[in-house]
Amino acid sequence: MHWSSWLWLFGLGLQTAFSRAAEPVDLLVRGGTLVTMDPQGRVLSDSAVAIAGDRIVAVGPTAEVEARYEPKRTLDAAGRIVMPGLINAHGHAPMTLFRGLSDDRALMDWLRNYIFPAEAKFVDEAFVRAGTRLALLEMALGGTTTHVDMYYFEDAVADETAQAGLRGILGQAMVDFPAPDNKTWEATYAATEAFVAKWHDHPLVTPAVAPHAPYTVSPDHLQAARKLADKYDVPIVIHLAETKHEEETIVGQYQATPVTHLDKLGLLSPRVIAVHVVWPTDAELLTLKKKGVGVVHCPQSNMKLASGIAPIPKMLDLEIPVALGTDGAASNNDLDIWEEVDTAAKLHKVALLDPTIVSARQAVAMATIEGARAIHMADRIGSLEVGKLADLIIVDMDEPHQLPLYDVYSHLAYVTKASDVRTTIVGGQVIVEDRQAKTLDRGAILAEARGYADRIRTLLAK
Ligand SMILES: [Zn+2]
Incomplete structure (x- = not known):
């Protein structure tokens, strides 16, 4: 084969690799242990979820998903559990x-x-x-x-x-x-x-x-x-x-x-x-x-x-x-x-x-x-599966009450607390990140609640 043909094939290979890597997605949650709640009940270590728009487009080993998709944003979930919201x-x-x-x-x-x-x-x-x-x-x-x-x-x-x-x-x-x-x-x-x-x-x-x-x-x-x-x-x-x-x-x-x-x-x-x-x-x-x-x-x-x-x-x-x-x-x-x-x-x-x-x-x-x-929505939510809405959470598993970890379901049922949730994603939108609310104004909401409590207390005392 002529050297130019080799060059052409090499170029084609590069192009394929490039186009694979370039498949764009909006968000990639990588490296976590996925508790999928899918029909096979899979729990996948060092895995990733790729999200485009409001949907899950890939669930699989981190290396494979990362090789295939080019995300606008990546959230690292190494050492944490990723599960349906x-x-x-x-x-x-x-x-x-x-x-x-x-x-x-x-x-x-x-x-x-x-x-x-x-x-x-x-x-x-x-x-x-x-x-x-x-x-x-x-x-x-x-x-x-x-x-x-x-x-x-x-x-x-x-x-x-x-x-x-x-x-x-x-x-x-x-x-x-x-x-x-x-x-x-x-x-x-x-x-x-x-x-x-x-x-x-x-x-x-x-x-x-x-x-x-x-x-x-x-x-x-x-x-x-x-x-x-x-x-x-x-x-x-x-x-x-x-x-x-x-x-x-x-x-x-x-x-x-x-x-x-x-x-x-x-x-x-x-x-x-x-x-x-x-x-x-x-x-x-x-x-x-x-x-x-x-x-x-x-x-x-x-x-x-x-x-x-x-x-x-x-x-x-x-x-x-x-x-x-x-x-x-x-x-x-x-x-x-x-x-x-x-x-x-x-x-x-x-x-x-x-x-x-x-x-x-x-x-x-x-x-x-x-x-x-x-609630008659199992075709859209409730598990980490391709095609479902991207509603998922990242849960910390490194607090004293969570160590050691032998069984994920045992931990999720018997030891995990609301305060262990690190990140909350709904329809691909990150609404809580690293325990900070992104779409709700925490300070204003708490002040308003205190204001109502004062008014209710005063009126009920009358
Ligand atoms: Zn009720």
């Missing part, structure tokens, strides 16, 4: 401003005598915005990338969530009594429809219809809410079978236990995110499974309000998807989903006197891929 599948973000306002009471006493009156007095759009910002800051710093919410003025929650760059399924609350935002059912319905229509195609916000509970929304209104959700093809978020008291009330009024009551109304479907589900019958569990309902387990809220212990092991056996939620900060009192993972893994062991129930891995899955299934 956590899903907090139930909360009332603005209620952070009621954190610790009234503790240690039964749900109905707490709601009727403290929370509903406090909400009637204080909750307006500015309150909702301030409380939501505080909640988003707490959640983002702790590694939550998606939150499912239900509150009043949900349009403001959605606006704050989108501005902060977090993801959310955000439900406009619907109740039969006059609420802080809407005084009649007609106004509530119209506001909910306008809210859903407005946010319908947003990349971060999925609007939802959120009838509060079977005991606060009449059968007619529940059916109207379902029709609205059907019309716009959006989720329904509802508290369900939370307490024995609720069960007695619904049986007394409608001669059916809460899950059956909703089923009779035609409310149960794969668009439903049912929160708590502490008191279903065994037959009702089969109904939930058959109807494709996702369940949100809020173990700490259920413990604090003494609501009971949800039959999560039975749900897992039936392969009903279960997510974890903190519930609002007034009933928990923080938005730390790591604590829910820890509690979910322990509560059922002691309740059933069986230490093999709800493994560390299962509990971590509830905050990631199984949680994504329960």
